[in-house]
Amino acid sequence: MLEEVLHWLDLRPGQTVVDLTVGLAGHGREIVQRIGPHGTYVGLEWDPETMALARQALQDAPNVNLFSENMVELPSVLATLGLQHVDGVLLDAGPNLWQLTAPHRSLAHDSDVGLDMRMSPATQTVTAAQVVAEATEAELRQILRVTLTESEARRIARAIVRAREREPIRTTRQLAEIILAATPPPAKYTGRMPMPALLAFRIHVNAEIDNLRDGIRAAASALRPGSGRLVVLTFHSAEFRVCRQVMKELARGCICPPRMVQCACGRKPRLRLLTSRPLAPDEDSLRRSGPQCRSCRLHAAQAV
Numbered sequence: 001m002l003e004e005v006l007h008w009l010d011l012r013p014g015q016t017v018v019d020l021t022v023g024l025a026g027h028g029r030e031i032v033q034r035i036g037p038h039g040t041y042v043g044l045e046w047d048p049e050t051m052a053l054a055r056q057a058l059q060d061a062p063n064v065n066l067f068s069e070n071m072v073e074l075p076s077v078l079a080t081l082g083l084q085h086v087d088g089v090l091l092d093a094g095p096n097l098w099q100l101t102a103p104h105r106s107l108a109h110d111s112d113v114g115l116d117m118r119m120s121p122a123t124q125t126v127t128a129a130q131v132v133a134e135a136t137e138a139e140l141r142q143i144l145r146v147t148l149t150e151s152e153a154r155r156i157a158r159a160i161v162r163a164r165e166r167e168p169i170r171t172t173r174q175l176a177e178i179i180l181a182a183t184p185p186p187a188k189y190t191g192r193m194p195m196p197a198l199l200a201f202r203i204h205v206n207a208e209i210d211n212l213r214d215g216i217r218a219a220a221s222a223l224r225p226g227s228g229r230l231v232v233l234t235f236h237s238a239e240f241r242v243c244r245q246v247m248k249e250l251a252r253g254c255i256c257p258p259r260m261v262q263c264a265c266g267r268k269p270r271l272r273l274l275t276s277r278p279l280a281p282d283e284d285s286l287r288r289s290g291p292q293c294r295s296c297r298l299h300a301a302q303a304v
């Protein structure tokens with residue numbers, strides 16, 4: 001949703017813009033062009049391999065500041081640059097297409113390399129293989145509940161426990177086969193999107209929901225009061241839910257229970273929601289970005 005992102009960021013020459021998830025710099029290159037030689041682009045990317053690709057993609061652009069950091073580190077990145085406020089923040093959640101398909105990254109359902117799934121192996125200690133091997137059945141069920149119904153999660157958690165008693169689960173392909181064998185025929189995986197049960201393990205290993213929540217909060221605090229714009233792209237219902245919840249919370253300010261006559265929390269609204277409903281890609285966007293973007297939703301807000 002490139003055009004829509006650029007529209008809602010409302011970029012002008014000379015602005016300072018943060019891209020919390022640089023990826024392969026598809027959005028980044030356009031942002032840099034629109035803010036021009038007097039603008040400042042600050043990019044964060046947790047995955048060092050992706051960051052190396054992004055550096056190449058942005059090597060000729062002026063005033064580009066790239067950090068191999070988790071998005072939740074935004075406050076310290078801005079402090080390093082001596083920046084207090086920024087004019088725009090883009091958060092395009094989840095993995096990039098290269099990570100999803102690179103055979104050595106173990107995110108693809110047919111990957112035969114070690115079951116890892118970490119975005120940043122140097123800073124994260126727990127792999128998906130460890131989770132699958134060590135979590136109790138109840139913990140597995142809880143992990144899977146993020147993307148599955150209670151009964152699906154129960155069935156797959158049990159199947160994983162039985163399978164690992166026979167032999168260690170070492171690869172994503174092995175895990176995917178166990179999941180498929182435990183999935184009733186009408187719900188069989190079509191191969192189009194990340195398999196929901198695998199997605200649940202990726203979300204867990206990378207604390208994706210916590211990072212998204214904290215990333216949105218950090219972004220809202222960094223926006224220039226009165227004008228700074230925030231655009232968030234989500235790709236599945238777990239991201240969608242947390243994004244809506246945090247953005248509404250930031251737009252509401254006060255978090256006191258409704259029964260309280262007077263506010264005791266003292267929180268003020270930080271954002272004004274610009275998109276009353278999240279936007280879905282139109283047919284034109286789908287033609288340009290591909291059908292894998294069908295579940296993408298755009299949420300935009302402005303600092304108050």
Ligand SMILES: C[S@@+](CC[C@H](N)C(=O)[O-])C[C@H]1O[C@@H](n2cnc3c(N)ncnc32)[C@H](O)[C@@H]1O
Nearest residue numbers: 021023024025026027046047070071092094096
């Ligand atoms: C959907 S892609 C971004 C694509 C990018 N907008 C583009 O146009 O190329 C999301 C990126 O965020 C990165 N990422 C995931 N979690 C992150 C986090 N907590 N902090 C920073 N980057 C993260 C992933 O490695 C991935 O490259």
